[in-house]
Amino acid sequence: MNIFVAGGLWVAGAALVGGVIAYLVRRFGWDEGRPDNNDAAGQVFTIVGGLHAVLVAFVLISLFDSVGSASQDAQTEADSLVAATWAADALPAETKDRVHQLAVAYARTVEEQEWPRLADGGEVAATGWTQLDQMRQAVAAADVDGDWAIDRKTEASNQLWSVYQARTQRLNNAGGGGVGAVVWFALILGSLITAILLPNLFGGTRLAAHVIIVSTLAGTITLLLFAIYQLQNPFSGGAKIPAEAFTGALDRLA
Numbered sequence: 001m002n003i004f005v006a007g008g009l010w011v012a013g014a015a016l017v018g019g020v021i022a023y024l025v026r027r028f029g030w031d032e033g034r035p036d037n038n039d040a041a042g043q044v045f046t047i048v049g050g051l052h053a054v055l056v057a058f059v060l061i062s063l064f065d066s067v068g069s070a071s072q073d074a075q076t077e078a079d080s081l082v083a084a085t086w087a088a089d090a091l092p093a094e095t096k097d098r099v100h101q102l103a104v105a106y107a108r109t110v111e112e113q114e115w116p117r118l119a120d121g122g123e124v125a126a127t128g129w130t131q132l133d134q135m136r137q138a139v140a141a142a143d144v145d146g147d148w149a150i151d152r153k154t155e156a157s158n159q160l161w162s163v164y165q166a167r168t169q170r171l172n173n174a175g176g177g178g179v180g181a182v183v184w185f186a187l188i189l190g191s192l193i194t195a196i197l198l199p200n201l202f203g204g205t206r207l208a209a210h211v212i213i214v215s216t217l218a219g220t221i222t223l224l225l226f227a228i229y230q231l232q233n234p235f236s237g238g239a240k241i242p243a244e245a246f247t248g249a250l251d252r253l254a
Contacts, residue, residue: 018218077166
């Protein structure tokens with residue numbers, strides 16, 4: 001289902017539920033002295049709502065940063081792979097061809113095999129690690145002579161280390177990201193208190209206005225929770241970083 005349609009349905013559903021609850025509370029619930037609760041309920045709502053807003057903002061900002069970092073790590077990994085291959089062009093022909101062959105195979109492995117596993121949360125095979133280690137071994141075993149060749153060999157090794165670091169971070173972003181159960185518990189419970197419980201303690205507004213206020217608040221908070229859910233994994237959902245970095249690397253290595 002399209003993310004905008006899914007998000008719209010969640011927001012509309014939450015707004016409808018919030019509106020129905022608000023209507024039932026005002027229509028059939030205890031109403032005596034409700035306007036007198038406004039001062040006390042307002043103070044509590046300000047504190048609880050403020051704390052919940054801080055939590056939601058912190059989680060959203062952290063996830064946005066994670067998505068940006070994951071995208072940059074993928075680009076760094078692909079660029080370093082190309083740079084290592086170009087540096088290996090100055091090495092003996094056998095090493096040059098071997099590194100180029102492994103670099104192309106590695107980029108295809110990441111794009112065709114690993115990226116779908118990152119998206120669905122499946123286990124990533126060790127093929128990429130093996131290919132990267134074979135490149136390292138090929139560069140390390142190269143017999144070079146002269147300052148230029150030695151410098152190119154060192155550069156290739158350094159770039160492969162950058163590939164290793166970026167790859168490690170990419171896999172960590174997919175496997176260790178997201179929001180923990182405790183944080184989700186706080187988000188959901190805080191949302192119910194902020195959007196449903198506390199607003200229904202206020203009095204003095206007309207029934208229609210009260211229903212609209214509660215519905216709007218419930219829909220808005222649900223929209224933020226939906227955004228948090230979509231941003232949990234940088235390689236799926238609303239974030240869904242594409243494998244364009246490695247598609248570009250394959251073009252440059254062709």
